[in-house]
Amino acid sequence: MSAVEKTEKTERLSVLKTYKLYVGGKFPRSESGRVYEVTDPKGKWLANAPLSSRKDARDAVVAARKAFGGWSGATAYNRGQILYRVAEMLEGRKEQFVREVADAEGLSKAKAAAQVDAAIDRWVWYAGWTDKIAQVVGGGNPVAGPFFNLSTPEPTGVVAVLAPQESSFLGLVSVIAPVIATGNTAIVIASERSPLPALSLGEVLATSDLPGGVVNVLSGKTAEIAAPLAAHQDVNAIDLAGADDVLAKELEIAAADNLKRVVRPQAVDYSATPGIDRMTAFLETKTVWHPTGSLGASGSSY
Amino acid sequence: MASAFEYAPAPESRTVVDIAPSYGLFIDGEFTEAADGKVFKTVSPSTEEVLSEVAQAGTEDVDRAVKAARKAFEKWSALPGAERAKYLFRIARIIQERSRELAVLETLDNGKPIKETRDADLPLVAAHFFYYAGWADKLDHAGFGANPKPLGVAGQVIPWNFPLLMLAWKIAPALATGNTVVLKPAETTPLSALFFADICRQAGLPKGVVNILPGYGDTGAALVEHPDVNKVAFTGSTAVGKAIARQVAGTNKKVTLELGGKGANIVFDDAPIDQAVEGIVTGIFFNQGQVCCAGSRLLVQESIQDELLDSLKRRVSTLRLGDPLDKNTDIGAINSAEQLARITSLAEQGEAEGAERWSPACELPTSGYWFAPTLFTNVTQAHTIARDEIFGPVLSVLTFRTPDEAVAKANNTQYGLSAGIWTEKGSRILAVANKLRAGVIWSNTFNKFDPTSPFGGYKESGFGREGGRHGLEAYLAPSSPKGER
Numbered sequence: 153m154s155a156v157e158k159t160e161k162t163e164r165l166s167v168l169k170t171y172k173l174y175v176g177g178k179f180p181r182s183e184s185g186r187v188y189e190v191t192d193p194k195g196k197w198l199a200n201a202p203l204s205s206r207k208d209a210r211d212a213v214v215a216a217r218k219a220f221g222g223w224s225g226a227t228a229y230n231r232g233q234i235l236y237r238v239a240e241m242l243e244g245r246k247e248q249f250v251r252e253v254a255d256a257e258g259l260s261k262a263k264a265a266a267q268v269d270a271a272i273d274r275w276v277w278y279a280g281w282t283d284k285i286a287q288v289v290g291g292g293n294p295v296a297g298p299f300f301n302l303s304t305p306e307p308t309g310v311v312a313v314l315a316p317q318e319s320s321f322l323g324l325v326s327v328i329a330p331v332i333a334t335g336n337t338a339i340v341i342a343s344e345r346s347p348l349p350a351l352s353l354g355e356v357l358a359t360s361d362l363p364g365g366v367v368n369v370l371s372g373k374t375a376e377i378a379a380p381l382a383a384h385q386d387v388n389a390i391d392l393a394g395a396d397d398v399l400a401k402e403l404e405i406a407a408a409d410n411l412k413r414v415v416r417p418q419a420v421d422y423s424a425t426p427g428i429d430r431m432t433a434f435l436e437t438k439t440v441w442h443p444t445g446s447l448g449a450s451g452s453s454y
Numbered sequence: 455m456a457s458a459f460e461y462a463p464a465p466e467s468r469t470v471v472d473i474a475p476s477y478g479l480f481i482d483g484e485f486t487e488a489a490d491g492k493v494f495k496t497v498s499p500s501t502e503e504v505l506s507e508v509a510q511a512g513t514e515d516v517d518r519a520v521k522a523a524r525k526a527f528e529k530w531s532a533l534p535g536a537e538r539a540k541y542l543f544r545i546a547r548i549i550q551e552r553s554r555e556l557a558v559l560e561t562l563d564n565g566k567p568i569k570e571t572r573d574a575d576l577p578l579v580a581a582h583f584f585y586y587a588g589w590a591d592k593l594d595h596a597g598f599g600a601n602p603k604p605l606g607v608a609g610q611v612i613p614w615n616f617p618l619l620m621l622a623w624k625i626a627p628a629l630a631t632g633n634t635v636v637l638k639p640a641e642t643t644p645l646s647a648l649f650f651a652d653i654c655r656q657a658g659l660p661k662g663v664v665n666i667l668p669g670y671g672d673t674g675a676a677l678v679e680h681p682d683v684n685k686v687a688f689t690g691s692t693a694v695g696k697a698i699a700r701q702v703a704g705t706n707k708k709v710t711l712e713l714g715g716k717g718a719n720i721v722f723d724d725a726p727i728d729q730a731v732e733g734i735v736t737g738i739f740f741n742q743g744q745v746c747c748a749g750s751r752l753l754v755q756e757s758i759q760d761e762l763l764d765s766l767k768r769r770v771s772t773l774r775l776g777d778p779l780d781k782n783t784d785i786g787a788i789n790s791a792e793q794l795a796r797i798t799s800l801a802e803q804g805e806a807e808g809a810e811r812w813s814p815a816c817e818l819p820t821s822g823y824w825f826a827p828t829l830f831t832n833v834t835q836a837h838t839i840a841r842d843e844i845f846g847p848v849l850s851v852l853t854f855r856t857p858d859e860a861v862a863k864a865n866n867t868q869y870g871l872s873a874g875i876w877t878e879k880g881s882r883i884l885a886v887a888n889k890l891r892a893g894v895i896w897s898n899t900f901n902k903f904d905p906t907s908p909f910g911g912y913k914e915s916g917f918g919r920e921g922g923r924h925g926l927e928a929y930l931a932p933s934s935p936k937g938e939r
Contacts, residue, residue, distance in 0.1 A: 288597065293922055295904035296581065303908050303922065388913070401704025408699030410868070411692070411711065411914045427599065427933045436870075436912050437919050440887045440895045441902050 171201050171347075173208060173371065174354025176215030177364015183207045188372065190348055193258035201347045204372035206380040209339065212368040213384050216310045216337040219365030224307045224335040228283035235279035235333060238360040242272045245356060249321060249349060256320040256346035270423060271325040277425070278329035285334060285431055293439070300442045305435040307335035308413055309388030312381035314374055316393045316422070320346035323422045324353065327393050330430035332366055339368045339387070341378055341394065347371035375399050382406040389413035389434050393420070465779045466568045471559045473645065476507040479515055479668065480651035482522035483661030489514035494670075496644055499565030500778050500787035500822040508644045511667035516636070516676040519665040523607040523634040524682055526662030531604045531632035535591030542587030542629060544657040549580040552653070556646060560618055561778045563645045565787030565823070566741050568779050578903055579622040582921075585905035586626035589926060593631065596926050599933035604632035605708055606684030608929065611674040612647075613690045614640035614789050615744040615845075621647050623920045624687050625664060626905075631929040633685065636665045638677055642790045644668035675701070683707060685929060689746070692843075692869075692914050710918025710928040712746065712910055714843040715871030718864035719749035719900065720886065722857070723758045725876035726898070731765045733900040734849070737874060739773065739827055740901050742788055743847040746915075747872035749900055751840060753860050756853045763831065763851065770827050771814035785847060788823040797825050797846030804830050804839035809850070835866055843869070857882065861889045870912025874900045893919070 171190075172179040186203035202208075223231070242249065246268055254264035286305055293301040311331045316323035320343045331338045342350030354369040370377050374394055381387055382403040390412050392400045400417050407414050415433045476493070478485035492510040497503060511519070530538070549556065556579075557571040564571075593602050608628045612620035617639055628635050639647035651666045667673055671694070678686050678701050688698050689712040702709050719737050721730050737749025754762050778786035788794040805811050809830040818824040825846055833840050833850040840850045854860040864873055873890045875883050875897040883897045893911045896902060903909065908924035910916060918928050 289924075293904065293907040295902070295907050297902065297904065299899065299902060299904075301904070301907050303924065308912070397704065404703035405700050408696050408703065411696060411699060411713070411916060413917055416706075429932045432927075436893060437908050437910065437924055438887075438893060438895065438912075439908055440897060441899055441907075442883065442897045443899055 169199065171199050171351045171371070173202050173204060174351065174358065174367070174369040175208065175212050176218070176368065177358060179354070179358075182372070183211070190346070192255050198255055199348060201351065201371045204370040204377050206377070208370055209377050209380045210384070212339040212370060213310060213381070213386055215365035215368055216339050217386055219363055220309060220337045222363055223332070223337055223366045226335070228286065231333065231335065232279045232282035234361045235275055235282065235329065238357060238362065239272050239275035239279065241356045241360045242268075242275065246272070248352065252349045252352055253321045256349055257318075267319070267322045271322045274322070274325050274426075275329055278333040281431065282333050285428070285435070288428070289432060289435065290437070298444045300444050301439065303437050303439045305334065305432075306438050308434045308436050309336060310386060311336045311338050311389040311391065311434050312378070312384075312387050313338050313340045313391045314378055314394035315340055315343050315350060316420075317343050317345065317374070319422050321349040321353070323393070324350050326420070326422045326426060327391055327430065328367060330426070331391070331434055334431050334435055336389070336434050337366050339370065339381060341374050341381075342369060342371045343394065344372070344374045378403055379406065382412070383409060385410050387412060389415075391415040391430075391433075392417050461782045463777070464781050465777060466558050466561070466781060468558060468562070468779070470555045471562065473506050473559070473562075477644070477648045477668075478509045479511050479519070480648065480664070480666040481515065481519045482665065483655065485651070488512055489518070494641060496563060496642065498562050498822075499642075499789050500819070502821050505562060506645060508648070508668045511638070511669040511673045513676045515667060516673065516680055519636045519667055520607055520609070520677075520680050520682050522662035523636050523665055526660055527606055527634045530634055530660060530663050533632070535593060538629065538632065539587045539590035541657060541659050542583050542590060542626065545653060545659070546580050546583035546587060548653045548656055549576070549583060553577075553580065556618060556649060558779070559649060560646050561786070563643050564614065564617060565778055565789055567783040567786040568781050569783065570741060572781075575616060575619050578905070579618050582619075582622040582626045582905040586630040589627075590630040593926070593930075596923055598927060598930050602631070602933065603931040605929060605931055606633060607682060608633045608635050608685040608687060609677040609680060609683040610635060610637040610687045611677065611690065612637065612639055614643040615741060615746075617643040618646040618650065620689050621650055623689075627920070627925045628687075628929050629663065631926055633929050634663045636667060636677060636683070638667050638669055638674045641668070641670045678702065685709075687928065688712070692916075695916055708928065710920070711916035712918070712920060713914065713916035715746045715748065715869045715911065715915050716751060716841065716843055716867045717747055717749045717872035717874065717892070718751045718753050719874035720753045720860045720864055720876065721755060721758070721762060722860075722875075722877035722879070722882065723755040724878045725758075726878060727758070727762060727765055729898065730762065730876040731769050733874060733876060733896075733898070734766055735769055735773070737900040738849040739770075739785055739847050742785055742825070744789060744793070744845050745901065747894060747901070748845075749872065749874050750844060750849060751864075752849055752851045753854055753863055754851060755860070756855050759853055767812065767814070767829070770829070773814070773827055775816055775824065775826065776819060785827060788825050788846065791823055793845065794823040794825060797844055797848060800839060800842060800844045800846075801828060801848055804833070804837065804848075804850070807837050807839070809833045809837055809839060835863060841867065857886060861886060865889075865891050868914040871915035872896070
């Protein structure tokens with residue numbers, strides 16, 4: 153008998169995953185070198201997640217700003233393709249997310265699967281919006297004069313998103329997708345207690361043709377990371393979904409400093425089909441006037 | 455000034471307006487004194503003549519007005535849209551009937567030329583009420599979901615540069631959507647809003663649907679802070695806009711802000727020069743430059759700088775400054791002594807920082823608040839006059855070489871309200887318009903407004919849009935599905 157056959161069968165030691173941030177298309181550890189323990193609702197240790205610092209937040213803003221020109225300038229069709237691609241990639245890695253969501257939220261496998269399915273479908277829903285929102289919220293205006301007058305929606309810029317605390321994946325996707333569908337770039341603070349699905353989503357986004365920096369995912373203490381984002385002069389908007397009322401007020405006051413667009417925390421049923429409010433909240437309306445060339449003797453021209 | 459044409463003066467008759475020696479607050483359909491009896495005087499900026507004494511609303515009055523609006527809201531919001539529409543149509547019609555009276559009144563109280571109140575402000579005021587009247591019974595089709603709901607009581611604070619037009623922008627969409635209103639006009643221009651109160655009475659508008667509270671900043675702050683106000687709408691300075699954004703933090707109040715601007719008027723080398731010059735003049739001298747979307751930065755392509763500036767100076771030299779009631783007057787009075795001091799100080803700072811100042815030979819009247827049309831050349835992006843909103847007839851001229859440079863310079867501001875593009879090349883218009891971060895872009899034209907056309911800013915020029923279908927959103931509850939929280 154050979155030596156190999158003599159070896160007793162032992163249970164294989166699994167390879168644990170080091171969860172990392174997703175910033176600028178790369179997977180850095182927190183600049184601070186800090187991590188915190190993530191547990192399931194029963195207190196069982198799941199992994200260590202990066203405990204992001206304000207420097208990580210600032211780095212993410214730089215990455216999001218850098219990505220804004222290309223992403224907002226991409227065709228709506230292209231953005232739709234990429235959002236759909238996210239759904240495709242998620243579908244292939246569904247098992248992983250079902251497990252992570254079940255662990256994170258203490259759900260049965262069936263319930264977690266329903267959440268993940270809904271989240272995938274949500275990407276598909278928003279993929280279809282990218283090239284329709286302009287027609288729904290924009291259009292020609294019948295002004296009383298010889299002018300061609302057109303209103304088009306444009307992304308407002310860099311959006312800080314505090315992901316909902318309770319819904320670690322469906323809620324997360326429900327606040328990210330509308331922001332980027334319309335051409336904004338995002339810095340997302342994952343659910344403080346259940347950040348792992350968000351950090352894994354970063355890996356999916358990185359392989360979904362989404363340009364680096366369009367979505368940046370940070371984990372850690374929501375209040376700690378959100379404060380510098382709300383005060384940041386190069387952030388244009390903030391979604392306070394994951395803030396409690398006290399933190400939300402504090403952040404809204406800080407956000408007033410450069411007149412950020414603010415979405416306040418509100419009751420949302422994430423399982424229902426979303427309205428378009430989360431898209432329009434981060435859109436500007438640009439109206440362009442041009443003379444129609446009625447140059448007759450009766451009217452002034454330009 | 456020698457001129458090819460000598461115009462005889464043609465002052466509009468003041469007899470069409472009967473200004474009472476004093477006015478009260480308009481609360482729950484009645485004119486009433488302020489609870490603490492406070493009053494203030496409103497003067498004509500062109501003569502410094504006291505026009506009237508106006509009650510000044512305090513906290514107690516704000517509370518009374520909000521209560522009246524809250525009470526009126528129940529019935530007003532429950533009214534069929536078609537009935538609300540008819541009230542708004544009535545108001546629009548009465549404004550048209552009384553437009554000469556209102557135009558003269560506005561010119562007296564604000565100092566702007568009768569040419570502008572008569573031909574721009576008043577027609578637009580009536581048009582806004584007509585436009586939103588038609589929406590009142592069609593809200594299901596406005597794109598905010600079926601059966602959209604009003605918010606409740608709207609607290610509205612408006613500026614002095616277009617007193618009646620800003621009132622129309624605020625009140626018409628609020629009423630069409632079923633909200634009731636407490637509006638604070640600016641302390642220097644309260645009269646047309648009080649005349650509007652009378653129009654509401656003539657139109658038989660239910661009591662309490664519209665309440666008018668003249669006062670200063672503290673009145674506005676009390677209104678914004680009032681716990682029973684559901685919606686805050688403000689047009690004014692960015693500094694006050696930020697204060698309001700802080701005040702409403704942590705509340706459920708919906709807010710829209712129309713704030714300052716530092717609009718760039720970009721002239722390319724292939725632009726039709728004569729038309730561009732007209733547009734530049736309209737952009738910065740319309741309403742004495744006291745316009746948030748004024749084209750206060752001229753960005754001219756270097757190769758045509760001399761030609762354009764020669765033309766511009768020639769044209770500016772023909773502007774007539776003086777009696778705002780003379781229909782030949784192009785430039786009227788600055789709205790207040792305070793505003794004149796601000797413009798004067800910023801212009802002096804422009805000189806001190808090394809920019810070159812030019813004004814045409816221009817005699818200023820001896821009484822009232824006046825500022826000659828002024829150009830600054832040799833301006834760089836670092837100059838205060840290229841960054842701060844002056845809100846007066848002062849144009850800063852900068853140059854550029856390439857379209858990319860023009861875009862970069864135009865966008866180099868914390869504001870994002872308006873911009874102008876002058877070129878004969880259509881593709882260039884579209885490419886540049888696409889890259890400009892501003893809410894309104896006028897190409898080969900400037901300072902055009904229409905009730906069907908949404909208006910509002912990017913960045914620190916505020917949020918929300920007024921006008922058009924977009925303007926309804928500010929007064930309707932969001933449509934997202936709600937869960938438990």
